[in-house]
Amino acid sequence: MVGSGTQEYREYLLRSAALKADLWLLDETAPTWQSPHLAGSTQVVPSDVNALVAAARSVAERRAVRGVFCYDEALILPAAQVAEALGLPGPTVTAVRNCRDKHRTRALLRDAGLPQPKFALVADLAEAAAAAEWIGYPVVVKPRGLGASRGVALVRSAADLAGLFADARSAHYPGVPTYRAGILVEEYLEGPEISVDGAVHDGEYATMFLARKEVGLSPYFEETGHLVDAGDPLLNDPALRWILARTHRALRVDHAVTHTELRLTSRGFVVIEVNGRLGGDLIPYLGKLATGIDPGLVALDVALRTPPDLTPTHARAAGIRFLYPPEHCRVDRVTVPAPDEASGLLRATALAAPGDELRLPPLDYLQRYAYVLCAADTPEGCVGRLDEAEAQVALHARPLEHVTDARRAS
Structure with missing residues (x-):
């Protein structure tokens, strides 16, 4: 198993997989919450592919290894490289790169005759402006190889392009490599x-x-x-x-x-x-x-x-709603309702702790202070329960003063 993600978002996957197979974790840090679900672990930097393959070979010398298990966006390529090196099942390195590289994805789907927006790969603002004029506003700018919608923005006019292009170019995703010509300009659908x-x-x-x-x-x-x-x-x-x-x-x-x-x-x-x-x-x-x-x-x-x-x-239906602050803020506390299966509220979780500073895009992304998760017999019923649960969450915070975007200023 290459990487494990965070307990809040991924433990349910690990728990299920451990019911059917012995899992050996290859990750940078020693396991904590993962331990009850593991047969063993090796500390290794997963982004160092040579070290990762060597660690996997070492495990394979002592145990029968039948596959590579990974659900971490930043690590699916190293995981595929391990599988290929050990002759194990899984997506090929080529297939993973075809997915990870959004320009390659667009080109392959276009060449296969599948519906795609107009798109262009650009390296600088001048190329982005030319691409946007060719495509026609509004356009979307997005990093070529990131995830979680980081740096992705809707550009409605030429006046907005410079700032939003700078946001896309400076966005990053931990552990994920970027590309030299790293920005896509696409038709908005x-x-x-x-x-x-x-x-x-x-x-x-x-x-x-x-x-x-x-x-x-x-x-x-x-x-x-x-x-x-x-x-x-x-x-x-x-x-x-x-x-x-x-x-x-x-x-x-x-x-x-x-x-x-x-x-x-x-x-x-x-x-x-x-x-x-x-x-x-x-x-x-x-x-x-x-x-x-x-x-x-x-x-x-x-x-x-x-x-x-x-x-x-x-x-049945199940839904989740993530709550964002209305402005950049420093969190004092977040209060959430207690889960109640009878009312369909299965989880209500504070994601921000006292003292956390939350900055909205483009300064940062995924700056959520809480989420609620509900289930119901119908989608309409689920939406109603999410509305009720959201109304019971309270954010106590103070605005952050003098927040500037150094990336755009540079």
Whole structure:
């Protein structure tokens, strides 16, 4: 197992996988909360691929290693390199790079004849301005190789381009490499956003669950919520099934779990990006609550080249809502309601501690102070419960004074 993520967002996956296999963690720090789920661990810097492969070989000399398990965006490429070096199942290094490099993704999907926005890869502001004029405003600027919508912004006019381009160019994601020509300028597509978690086994793609996405903090695309409905009619849409299968073939993903983001536009479904791992933001946990499909077990089966079980055991809706401060602030305290299964509130978690400083985009991203997670029999009922739960969360904070964006000033 390469990396483990954070306990709040990923332990449920680790717990499920440990029910079916002995897991040996390769990570930079010694395990703490992970320990009950592990057979053992080795401390190694995962981004040092040579050291990581050597550590994996050392484990393989002592134990029978059957696969590589990873759900961390920053580590899926090193994990694929370990699998290739040891001759184990998993996505190829090429497939992972096809997903991680958003320009490569766009080019491969375009060449396969799949619907794509107009796009251009640019290295500086002058190239970005020329690309935006060719595409036509509004456009989206995004880093070529990051994640979690960091640095992604909607540019409505030429007057906004310089500042938002600077934001995209200076954004970073811990552990993820950047590219020399690192910014994409793309046509903005109107339409609701969805994400689909799925599994590819021996080249055959199958859907696990679908989430409806909410975004906020315009012109940025911070993800503020997700809703999974086991009965979502889009799950049976032949056009969606077709584009998902064709997309994975075009990217040469024949053995992996993936998280695909799409927009439903006037032209039909358009793929925004494909991530070579399970979704973040507890989306797979919502899927498990809504359908009974266990994403941790599915990911483990795929890692072991075992046909995954994608059979739903029940049908309901589950959703999560992330709460952001209205301005840059220093947190005094966050109060949340107690979970109450009878009312459908399954989790209410403070994400910011007293003294934390929260800075909104473009100064920082994912600066949430709390989330609430609810389930109900219907999506409408789930939204109502999320509204009620959000109203019970309180942020006590003071505005941060004299906050400037040094990146734009430089």
